[in-house]
Amino acid sequence: MLIEYRSGKCVWTLCWATRGLAIAGLLGASVCLAQGNSVAEETGGGLGRDTALVPSATEGNRAQARVIAQREARLSVEMAGRIDGLRVEEGDAFETGDALVELACGVERASLEKARASLKEASETRNANERLAELRSVGDLELSLSRVRVSGAEADVSVAAARVQRCTVRAPFDGVVARTHKREAEYIRVGEPLLDVIDPAALEVEFLAPSRWLAWLEQGKPFTLHLNELPLQLRGELQQIGVRVDPVSRTVRLKGALTGEPSHVVPGMSGDVRFEAGP
Template sequence: MLIGVFSLAGAQAAQAAQAAATATAPSPAAPRPPVSADDPAGAGGARREIRAQLKPLHYTTLAAEIGARIRALPVSEGGRFRQGQPLVNFDCSLQQAQVNKARAAVDAANTTWQANQRLNELKSVSTVELNVSHADLAKAQADLAAEAAVVRKCTIVAPFPGRVATQKVREDQFVQPGQALLDIIDDSSLDLEFLVPSRWLIWMKPDQHFQVQIDETGKTYPARIKQIGASVDPVSQSIKVTAVIDGHFPELMAGMSGLVLLSPAAAGH
């Protein structure tokens, strides 16, 4: 009888311990809400940070087309220039001498051709000799045109107005054909390039206005979407967007970066 009492008490104690463990056990975490187009990071999550970089309207690298010594670099690094202004002058005394030689050859061939024409009127020259003298004149003129084309490459002019971003060579340096000389940019208008989630395409449109906060200045500037990329990256599910800064702000420079303040809520969605 005493054994039965102890067994009943043990069973009751085990049931009480199991109930206490069940009451204190943590409940399973609620499932995370699905990601929506209005909240790119998921409901209740932090919104995705979109970074952008300022790029010039036009930019290129000027290279040498001939092998020659640099005589002058009229615009220093960081300096501004006008369209058509000389940026690199080469020492082309040898090339100019070749032009003078070709010009003299043209004069000689032209004299022979004119003399043969007069002799032909007198029936004193053969047709073959007349034709050969005309061909010699044409060849001399072609040689002169080729040498003159080389001399025109002795000066590199600016293809657009802007600034010298990087000067890769120095005066009196001899350069080879194809060697990079200057990096130039047109910063009269600055573009913004950034990547956004591809699902933003349902509300993001060209000419849409937004704000961008530039890190280097700590200020916010107006911007406008200029172009949306033609294809979506299948891995990141993002698309490239090009925008333009609305207005001229002297403190902004190419290469600066910042935060794009663009979202479905800001777009009115």
Template sequence: MRFRPLFGWVLLVTAAGAATAAPTAVANASDGRIRVQLMARNAVTLSSEVAARIASLSMQEGSSFKRGQALVEFDCSSYRAQLRKAQAALEAATQLAKVNAQLAQLNSTGALEVAQAQGKAKEAAAEASYVQTIVDKCVISAPFNGRVARRIAAAHQYVNQGSPILDIVDSGALEVRMLVPSKWLSTLKLGSRFSVAVDELGASFPARIERLGAQIDPVSQSILAVGVIDGNASSLLPGMSGWASFK
């Protein structure tokens, strides 16, 4: 299969890892080449969900980790103290509700007192559950297997809620993203094979189209195409770029 587009298109990548197409002709690609960008399937910034001091942060740039591994731990002694207080209040409210229910059976208390005690027990349960969710956020675990791209915070540093701590990327197969002319859709299909010449390595890798974009850019008359590298490509890193050849 041979493609002869009129133009090649640049792929711009935002800091969050999202791909954005720019309708800018960069070269005469009549030889069937398109500019590509290699990207991780998942690239996220881990942020603090609590305001606390970082107790443990051993990960450095380039460090590898497994899914579920603890990456960041916060000093949440004050939150845990609040949780114990809330749990004690829940236990007391639950016992009071039970006593009032028993007294009601003996006609020693009214329905209002029973309802109030049950309401306080539910309120205490909600408070304990709320504080528990805060304590659960005192450890940030890895959402996937990957590597640390950038460390923003440091151990013993106090961070506010929402403060970024680590940029991480998926260590799985990289995606090859490119913008191709929409006229290619008549021949470019899922599974179409091509080669990727990576600038940084001076080497080429076999690849195939995995999926196509959902809509055509009406200005540039281009569409996103995403491929994957076939075989072992451990030398490739997110952010590398090069040329895809469909010759």
């Protein structure tokens, strides 16, 4: 015997066994899913497409963030050699162009002095030939060759000087030493890490946000950074929006600049970035 049961807008069909009066099985299924959605829209309980893209107020529009330096670098050497002088230690401040590390370059400096001596010799020969040329006591070929020798000697000096410059590691920008990887008197090869340097004066915030935030995020949008390490709330503005979305995590990389001059804030600190409610 089939019995049809109605509950609201849902219809259920049941099969009863005549013997034993037990339910044998469920033959029908609810057909109220689509009708229920219609009811929700009619009563205002549904969300439109645009509204679903914006995080709700309960989410708080928050994202985990970390403070990073806009300028940081891991310095190495352009030529292998022994470290003759380590001018800085961890935490030391420096300015652009300061000598941070000196390598033992006795051979390179000697080559430079030799190149300068050869240039002086070639210059003296050229000058003598030019005076003789005024007296018509030297041939044109000899005079031309002496001038060519001077040009070659000048090139040798430039090459030797460039090699000597590679013996000194200089600061690429104003900043501080974050870490030293080598010590004085140690040997270092090309490409091995030597110093980690950062500019603590120029800080920015980096974080990942849900890709659905792209519906209302825009450059210049203000945010507040709540630090975990310090009881501070820092103001900032969104500066850069990533150009692609990670398909696995469905997140996009964002960067923001801190406004004002935050004190006691250093790279590596973390916290929550909170935006105002989306449009």
